[in-house]
Amino acid sequence: MSALFSTDLLDRVRERLATADGDPTPATVAAAIRSESGGVLGDTDLLAALRVLQTELTGAGPLEALLAQPGVxxxxxxxxxxxxxxxxxxLERVDVTFADEAAVRRLAQRLALSAGRRLDDAQPWVDGRLPAAGGGDLGVRLHAVLAPVAQAGTCLSLRVLRQATQGFDDLAASGALPGDARSLLERIVRARLAFLVTGGTGAGKTTMLAALLGRVDPGERIVCVEDAAELAPAHPHVVRLVARVANVEGVGAVTVRDLVRQSLRMRPDRIVVGEVRGAEVVDLLTALNTGHDGGAGTVHANSPRELPARLEALAALGGLDRAALHSQLAAAVQVVLHVERDTSGRRRLAEIAVLRRDPAGTVEVVPAWTFGGGVHAAGKVLQDMLLRRDES
Known part of the structure; x- marks a missing residue:
């Protein structure tokens, strides 16, 4: 490759393309290269420069092929x-690399722009959502932090969003659902007990929730409220409401809390919140306490025992104090399902738990069934709840 094909040339081409109207096409990129090189590049160098810039300027750049791989x-x-x-x-390290820190920064800023967000020294981090390209059928969730806030250099996190469509049979076949737990879960859904699915990041909370919703009576109407449309249960009557972030001017936001309130006016049989992570917990608990049995949601928590404290923090954002939260929670939710990854990284149902109040009125989460441990003493409490619902 000749000395004519240089970093300086690529920088000049980038500047020219940045000021051009519309998205760059192979033809416009090639024309910009010829113009900035004075027309002296040979075919080999022209193709090399075109390949570098096309990779950088389209999709997720050198990460695009990774996002498109099944299972990522x-x-x-x-x-x-x-x-x-x-x-x-x-996590596993791959052999994809960038030329330098500036290349990572350029990609992060371009992706932020594609998501309609701002990312620069004055606003050095961003959350956004990219449209589906080569990755998931729902697009890609973007998070980025620029240096020097990220001291080692720009950090980029891309989560591939795919609809949770696995059913009970799929989960059982994968080993995520032992037979005794499967029958318990089917009874919980049939009895219209309200439940929350807990787990860490990537543990399979949404997948578990979708599988359970697929067991709901086909005659029931489910209204799902989500931050990103990931739930796709195998059920004939699902209404999906999806939140929207504000635009670059800071207007137009539609929050999950807004949508939970709207769902109450849509004649739901069950109200579901894809992920409870803010003040919407107040509205969800209120809904579950006003005749909407069988509701559900997911909450990020590393163990079921952490759930009450986690909900306390979220409820405080909505102006609900600790005592009121525990009172509402005890009345609204009956069951907690905890999912996790085992030591090999496979997802599984780890625990089925019930909620009970101690003498001080505080809600405790008590195991009724655990993976490898079977039914616990609190399993009788769960069985009694199921029997009462069966008789009513």
Missing amino acids: TDVLVTAPDAVWVDRGAG
Whole structure:
């Protein structure tokens, strides 16, 4: 490759393309290269420059092929030469690299722009959502932090969004649902007990929730409220409401809390919140306490015992104090399902728990069934709840 094909040339081409109207096409990129090189590049160097710039300027650049791979859930960049992926069995380093820190920064800023967000020194982090391209059928969730806030260099986190469509049979076949737990879960859904699915990041909370909703009576109307449309249960009557972030001017936001309130006016048999992570917990608990049995949602928590404290923090955002939260929670939710990854990275149902109040009125989460441990003492409490519902 000749000295005419240089970093300086590529920088000049980038500047020219940045001021051009519309998205760059192969023809416009090639024309910009010829113009900035004075027309002296040979065919070999022209094609090399075109390949570098097309990779950089389209899709997710050098990460695009990773996002398109089946089974990939996350792609993470922590340095120009440190790219990691999660294929469902934990993080693994891959041999994809960037030329330098500036290349990672350019990609992060371009992706932020594609998501309609701002990312620069004055606003050095961004959350956004990219449209589906080569990745998930629902697009890609973007998070980025620029240097020097990210001290080692720009950090980029891409989560591939795919609809949760797995059913009970699929989960059982994968080993995620032992037979005794499966029958318990089917009874919980049939009895219209309200439940929350807990777990860490990537543990399979949404997948479990979708599988359970697929067991709801076909005659019931389910209204699902989500931050990103991931739930796709195998059920004939699902209404899906999806939140919207504000635009670059800071207007036009539609929050999950707004949509939970709207769902109450849509004649729901069950109200479901894809992920409870803010003040909407107040409205969800209110809905579950006003005749909407069988509601559900997911909550990020590393163990079922952490759930009350986690909900306390979220409820405080909505102006609900600790005592009121525990009172509402005890009346609204009956069951907690906890999912996790085992040591090999496979997802599984780890625990079925029930909620009870101690003498001080505080809600405790008590195991009724655990993976490998079977039914616990609180299993009788769950059985009694199911029997009462069966008789009513």
